[in-house]
Amino acid sequence: MSTLLKQYEPLRELDSMMRRVSDILHSPFSFSMPSLWGSNNSFVPKVDISEDEKNVYVHVELPGMEKEHVKVTVSEDRVLTIKGERKKEEKHEAKNYIRLETNYGSFMRSFVLPENVQEDAISGEFDKGFLKLMLPKKETTQPPKEKEIALN
Numbered sequence: 001m002s003t004l005l006k007q008y009e010p011l012r013e014l015d016s017m018m019r020r021v022s023d024i025l026h027s028p029f030s031f032s033m034p035s036l037w038g039s040n041n042s043f044v045p046k047v048d049i050s051e052d053e054k055n056v057y058v059h060v061e062l063p064g065m066e067k068e069h070v071k072v073t074v075s076e077d078r079v080l081t082i083k084g085e086r087k088k089e090e091k092h093e094a095k096n097y098i099r100l101e102t103n104y105g106s107f108m109r110s111f112v113l114p115e116n117v118q119e120d121a122i123s124g125e126f127d128k129g130f131l132k133l134m135l136p137k138k139e140t141t142q143p144p145k146e147k148e149i150a151l152n
Contacts, residue, residue: 045107055137056114056137057133062130065084074119086104086105088104
């Protein structure tokens, strides 16, 4: 005769509890939790930065936005800033929203440019909600300088 012993698994219990809490908080009629990163009328667009031998590329997701609502600048201290505002479409239809997750409002993203980028030659295009910036690199014929650090 064998007896089955149920082994206590604390991580499984914790996972189950977290799923129940998540279900309660994400039900259609739950209360609205305040955002940790600002109010509900702001958002942070996603940015991908890549590079090759000649350029640095910045791709920004701005779905639902128009080119006229986006501004890209470079300051004297080599800071690239992308800012804009996604405006909420105001329709006067009576809608009873059960859940509304779309973020509207203003945003600003800033990046310090590397020393090898020609800030006066940056170009960009805006197409179908995607901002694509191309940052040309400076031609370097000399190897990077090294400075030895004295150790105590």
